[in-house]
Amino acid sequence: MRKITLLMLLFSMATFSLWAGGYQVRLQGQKQTGIGLIGTPFAFGASSIFYNPGSLSFMKEEYSLSGGVSAINSNVIFREKDSDYIARTNNKLSTPFYFYGATKVIDDLSVGVGVYTPFGSSTTWDDDWHGRYLIQNIALSAIFIQPTVSYKIKDIIGIGAGLSIVLGSVDLNQKLPAPVNGEVNLNGKSTALGFNIGGYFRPNEKFNIGIDYRSNVNMKVEDGDTKFTNIPTALASDFPPTGKFNAELPLPANLDFGLSYQLTEKFLLAAEMNYVFWSAYDSLIIDFKENNETLQDSRNPREYSNSLIFRLGGEYKFTEKLIARAGVYYDPTPTNEDYFTPETVSLDQFAFTLGLSYLPVKGLSIDLSYLQLEGLESDKNYSPENFAGTYKTRAFIPGIGLSYNF
């Protein structure tokens, strides 16, 4: 039975990795989403808590509230190497949401709190799909709660900082290959801390510069639940029905730098770069509390690389009550050539966005957004398990939000 130990390396799916790569979509404000997910060079009010705490202090009214929800509909298609086998994901709709509230303490000092879900998705493959020994399905959620303070100096410079309390959970299923032919479920929760600091510079009314740094958040699952099912009697002692595991995964730091310029009275243009410190994701280690000769801890290489995202967007003000937005961006995959797993189908992505705000009464804005991501067709391999094929992805994400400033 020694060789089963090797088979156990199949714990190759990341518990959290859907937070990774292409699924780190910053749907934390419908206005920002509409304009190519650019956020740092704007002062749209309370949603600055996420995008740039530095610009929060530039809120115009005494109170600012903002909330919204998006519907992520993402699909992956996979064709096995040298084979006519094709599989598609059967993903459930996932619905990241956000809510922010902020107030001015004094004219130059604002405080607020945001609750948002920047990472959360699900990938579901069919039960008998050919990658079932790598991942069957995975569901993740992470809720960030971020109290924030922001201060501005002479209406030119704003600085701000927030502390993020991150509540995460994961649930995943994987089949165990022959001769085990069973299944495993891992389910765990984690709590972690991070921070978000930003600076906002407005040299004149037309030109805005934003810079923001969101820290790495190290998500640790301690004493997560392991469930083994359909294990042959002959191996029952090696795979106890219930057990515990530890695992951790870094949610990488982001450094964002953005510019916006009011070209004409009606037309604004913006650009942003995000540097994502993905190299923090080196490997996924599942540490089973009870090991035996067969059930060993599993160490799965990921070896992500840092990535740089480019965004371009524009806003056009038709009337005081109707504003349209559009944007594009390119998000290169942080994944490693040799360690591309179907639990995180993160390809080089091209995306475009559309947005619309309607302001029926003073202070109230109804914000709509649409984001479409195209993962570019690419041949990939997870070499430790020799799982190779061609992937392509598409996600379309409509969103709706409300903001009220008074």
Place this chain on the structure above:
Amino acid sequence: MKYRYILFIGLAAVLFACQPELDDFSTSQGSADFSTYVALGNSLTAGYADGSLYRTSQLNSYPSILAEQFKKAGGGNFVQPLMNGEYGILPGKLKLGYSTDCLGTTGLSPLPSNGALDAITPLGYQVNNLGVPGAKSFHLLAQGYGDMAGIGVYANPYYARFASSALSTVVGDAIAMMPTFYTLWIGNNDVLYYAIAGGVGDTITGQSTFTFAMNTIVMGLASTGAKGAIANIPDITGIPFFTTIPSNGYVVSQNQADSLNMFLGGYGFHYEAGPNYFIIEDANAPLGFRQMVAGELLLLTLPQDSLKCAYWGGFNPILQIPVAIPGQYVLTNDEILNIENAVVGYNATIESLANQYDLAYIDMNAKMQDLSDEIITNGVTLNAEFVTGNAFSLDGIHLTPMGYAYIANEFIRGINSKYGSTLPVVSLTDYQSVILP
């Protein structure tokens, strides 16, 4: 107006077509013609597994898997001499079960699995899979090999089921199918039967006999104009049948080692505390028995209770005598060398035939070596580990459906490479291996 309407629908389609698409795999036959495919070979071609040829194992034979892929590129119907039941025509099927050994220890091992056998009667129809368990190279040319009246004497019951007449030959029946494509994998038994008899009780087919037989077979098939693929012979000593029982499994204490060395040390025996080489019969040894040496192999058929409780391979402390393992359970290095030399010669013949007749040449020797070492695909690991290695069935010689799928893929790769076809491979994850209780 109409134009604008179409544009609008087009835009909507781009925006809301939620499913990404990939081109389908493009299957083509290249310069091959798979419309009538016949498979020639032995038990491996028939789909033999778990000590038997039974319906499910036949359905997972590599020719059956190949034929399914051929059908995607113009291949026709593929008829196999299917059994009705799951126990074949002869007893001997194995299943995994619990048994208690002479020491009272209960463990998993292959056990006889008895059920209703198929009758040995003529099927009355032509078959595309002409794999005959037990066949050696020259048997494919032997008249009477399918004679019902000769079963147990000169005929083979598996061939007798589908032989076109009492005097037909396997190759003749294959030619009568008017094949457009064939696969040929024969010659394993020309050394295997010698090997599984422990080098006693069977002989290795001589090189000249083998060469003559192979030449005649391939020449006959070539007369139909069919294209084909021919596979060479794997090094059989790497299969679980020979590698599962360790040759140095005789465990002694320091005291036992000391007294054994005192007793037998003068004859070249050597013992240390821990595992030691077993004692085997050897007519050429001064005592008529000797200790095994590195590289020598024990057969899976060796009764393990005799090792554990009857002092086989060790020393009987009651009678104060060494107990040698009978030669029929042992492959000595001399015997292994005989096998290896024969395989080298056979494979030279097969390769030159492949070149001469411009056939796809499948280096199954290398591919089976890869399999024995370790193949990982889609998260499944295959190797030559007995029971748990996924590749070999419970007889330790023949393959599991997953193992046969691996063989089919190697044929597909070789055929694609030779004929410029693009046949898709199969995924090993779609096939079973040994099921643990």
